[in-house]
Amino acid sequence: MRLFVPGDAAACAVGADAVAAALEREARARGIDATIVRNGSRGLFEMEPLIEAETEQGRIGFARVRPDDVAGIFDAIGNEGDHPNAVGLVEEIPFLKRQTRLTFARCGITDPQSIDEYRALGGLKGLERAIAIGPAPTVEEVVDSGLRGRGGAGFPTGIKWRTAAGAPAAQKYIVCNADEGDSGTFADRMLMEGDPFLLIEGMAIAGLAIGATYGYIYIRSEYPHAIRAMNRAIETARRHGLLGRSLLGSAHGFDMEVRVGAGAYVCGEETSLLESIEGRRGEVRAKPPLPALVGLFGRPTIINNVLSLAAVPFILAEGARAYADFGMGRSRGTMPIQLAGNIKNGGLFETAFGITLGELVEEIGGGTLSGRPVRAVQVGGPLGAYFPPSMFHLPFDYEAFAEADGLIGHAGIVVFDDSVDMARMARFAMEFCAAESCGKCTPCRIGSVRGIEVLDRVIAGREVDANLALVADLCETMKFGSLCALGGFTPYPVMSALKHFPEDFLRGRAREVEPAT
């Protein structure tokens, strides 16, 4: 009998390791020959630990299992899965069934560290095709797919590759940005833990495409599980000829290593990330020059997000057309959307662009976890805008969000119920910016601190209107005067909170105190 217990950090955080140990003990006590596979997570975190048992009908699941449920579950497996924690056939769970999983197709199905299983489930086909068609057609395939940077900026990935491919240099680099610092996002983490070979394959294809022979994955230190998973998978990949002097026996060589961050949010900004790998303070570089021309150690470098690189093997294996067939407008393919915060069915939901915010939050997410009405959602991390339910008609699309003064970012959606104070959230955005600013440019370094002070005055009810005018003015300066998105986008959560939830800012006006004379 094969049993599956996710080894994903989000499952371990709610007791998966203890459940795996209990299953092992119980199986031994019953004399059952059971193999316990630590799979990746299916991404329905509300159900974790979600354990699965292989039966003749398919894999049946048991949600939110605790060690003392284990005996009953063994009884239930032989008895049509009759158990209070039973959720039936896992693939039939609506949250999973409604998804279009291109990037996360394998995640949660098998032991993520098994390269044989990876191959058996279609892995390495993309790299094999890239080797067969060669570098230039590989770049064009990515251009044609319409893939845009999944880290947040949405820049066409293929164009970046073309630029780096055309830059003559003896050494080029592939850098994978796995510094997933945005609150409400966990897709990079889940992918690295749940299907690490996919990322390795994506990076190898990128290396082949632009003529880079070495890659770095920069992973934040808050992700120890992902760091371990990637290091192990890289070792295995080397042993199996997926990395090294010859990629799968071809004339192309590629190798890579993991670099671990040290707790600086700003290192998710690409130039600051390069500084950090080079061993300096993670301060933002002015652009130009573009990293594609002068990047890591001064060499042409592609920096792509985990999800961008992980989308590439599908594009190569199935063709650009197959990927671009999904989506809407200039947002092609699928997006692994992350439903987080105060939401009933939180987790990873990969789907084609075009689904509306309302469908995601209300239908798929099931509304709030607290059962209270949804008041606001923040899309795109701490630098993303807050939207009220009246804007739930917005389709998930780069342009539609930009038009509504927001951004998709890394596609995290954080839900808040009606107990949230949006003036406090605006203040928090400034506080976060102040804590994480690299300090290189003044609008971000000083502006964020002044922002906290001004918003404190608003909240305290001191000269509310005058101070709100000051907030708007300050945001304008930060937006246009900052070097990177940290200072430049902090105005999004602040101004959207003010625009859509003015009552929270004006509350102080009722008790407004006379200015001191």
Added chain:
Amino acid sequence: MSGQELWTVDEAEQIIRRHAGRKGALLPILNALQAAFGHVPGGVVPIVAEALNLSRAEVHGVVTFYHDLKTAPDDRPVVKLCRAEACQARGVGRIAPLLEADERIHVETVYCLGLCASGPAAMVGEAVFGRLDDAGARQLIDATAREAVR
């Protein structure tokens, strides 16, 4: 704390040697020193600078830039508590005072552990904890304090 030094030059040099050949070796070295000694002692800064042909100011600048790198060791076990938006939405504000009031542990604010649908979330060492309520937070405090004494 007994007042004894928590590190030796020998150990520090060993760690530095292990990474010194790598490109961009500074951050891996500092992370390794932090992991081994619980902080990056001021005394190792010149040793690192010398080994990598950097100025002391450059090394000091890097040590003080990154939140993970500490210039003094913590005398209590550290609980990293996520206070970012998703955990705020899931009620970290309710359990935070409980953790902060306990003097056996030191609560450090972090922004995001990637457990945004499983919060409130915390991390101790490399172990992660989710869906923390009052009871869970108390358990976490006790377990962390006990572990540190042992």
